[in-house]
Amino acid sequence: FTYDAPVLADRSVRVVFGVGSLYRIGGEAAQLGCRALLIAGPHEDAAADVVAAELGPDLAGRLRDVAQHVPTDLAHEATYRATQLGAEVLLAVGGGSATGLAKVIALRTGLPILAVPTTYAGSEMTPIWGLTDAQGKTTGRDARVIPRTVLYDPTLTVSLPPQLTAASGMNALAHALEALYAPDATPLLATVAEEALRALAEALPVVVAKPDDLDARAHLLFGGWLAGWALGSATMGLHHKLAHVLGGTYRLPHADLHSALLPQVAAFNATAAPEAFTRAARAMHVGSGRCVGQALFDLATTVGAPTSLAKLGLEPDAVESVAASVAAATVGNPRPVTEADLVHLLRAAFVGNRP
Ligand code: NAD
Structure with missing residues (x-):
């Protein structure tokens, strides 16, 4: 290479x-x-x-x-x-x-x-x-x-409340996952992103269960650092485009929004980026890349991070309008995405269905 x-x-x-x-x-x-x-x-x-x-x-x-x-x-x-x-x-x-x-x-x-x-x-x-x-x-x-x-x-x-910690950890996971399948991913970036996923997925449940555990807090912050580096070094895909439109237009809380979207986008993209999802599965101790979306949903549920856009206050009408806006934009994503795909994905995230 x-x-x-x-x-x-x-x-x-x-x-x-x-x-x-x-x-x-x-x-x-x-x-x-x-x-x-x-x-x-x-x-x-x-x-x-x-x-x-x-x-x-x-x-x-x-x-x-x-x-x-x-x-x-x-x-x-x-x-x-x-x-x-x-x-x-x-x-x-x-x-x-x-x-x-x-x-x-x-x-x-x-x-x-x-x-x-x-x-x-x-x-x-x-x-x-x-x-x-x-x-x-x-x-x-x-x-x-x-x-x-x-x-x-x-x-x-340590003062970051468990709910904010959980959602912010999911936000960092989103950066790392999208870096793994970015069009400009490099071997170095993939290695950093995989390590970020590992640190975040391991430390997040520990930190939420024991907020004062400084070792786990350090491990989580280390994951956040690596994930931030991955975000800055790669072109983000569908997940970040959806978060950008929903956050900017409907002013939903940033990290919560990422948490509700991530499992659905991961499930949607898994078959289109098998290498990236194999790495993600390895980092998250999941059997197969196809199960990463479910594992992210289960992690969010375990730590109490949001899984439903409706619960964040999004109106049902927004689904169609966001789908149309994102479908009209250029998104570098491993799987081509149609407006109908977006409506389907956003409806699942709206309700909070396990993918
Ligand atoms: P935030 O900075 O708004 O913090 C969320 C809440 O947590 C706030 O009320 C804050 O006061 C509180 N808080 C933060 N740290 C705390 C602590 N240690 N103890 C107690 N309370 C604490 O939210 P965020 O999710 O960190 O950042 C979201 C914003 O950052 C959005 O505007 C998003 O677009 C932007 N962002 C930009 C990039 C980028 O690369 N430019 C990357 C990620 C996020």
Whole structure:
């Protein structure tokens, strides 16, 4: 085989992984700039207070207003604050929403990001930014939004409630699975994605059963890191297209949405990408690639992650309209998909049928 291995030094991300790594934020932030703008929602107050104490006079300001899918108004206001405060570095502490807001500011100002993820969404490892307005969600790829440094501290994920943990873990599984059958998958990417699936599938039930188990939290966060890297390195398929349209148009909670869709998309794609699903089955300790969709559904049920779009508040009428919109778009997916397929798949996800 021939492929371009990702060893470009100018795209590397400095990763600090381990319990207590949050306390290294002062020194790490100083490598990137002196005046730091801290972006952390209200649920991340405890971690944000530690950051504020570590930064001392280098903390230029603090933004607590973050929201999923980065509404344009919020992005304008945050960019204005960053400029007004003379920020030199953006510190994003939180899930994909905090990272997402920092990314849009970075896109507009060129400021470097230091990310401290507290969920398993994986945005900190990708060049993907997103913005949402009344017309829907726009995404793009830009090297400027890739964080320069990421601190993974498993301690920070202990406060993530079991339901959010479960859904966020399913979100990470979706990145890894779609990377395995991506049109631009490479042997290196497939190896990382398989390892991500293994870590996530093993650690998720343990973490949900024992939220304080730091070893399991570290294992899950490691899986989230690898899955995020896979997301950033591959072209995603049908699953991410559906999540993009449903999330951007109906504003459903991001990770929950991924959880309800993933088993159905996996079952739909299994026969079209046998090698990828053999790897997925091996990682998830499942007998055959054809059973991965069912195994994902069972995992979601075990950990209490959503399996039904109806229970997330989607109206039944949305099924046909999302199917039409996705059928009209270009989606790089191993199995060609018709509008009728999409209606069938979305109805199953709507009800929450085991595939
Ligand atoms: P989120 O960041 O909105 O977090 C979900 C909820 O959990 C929030 O209320 C948050 O305050 C709370 N929370 C987070 N960490 C916590 C903790 N440790 N303890 C207690 N509460 C905590 O959700 P998310 O699923 O992490 O991210 C979703 C957003 O990220 C979406 O906008 C999605 O589009 C984006 N995203 C982008 C990429 C990318 O590559 N650009 C990748 C994944 C997700």
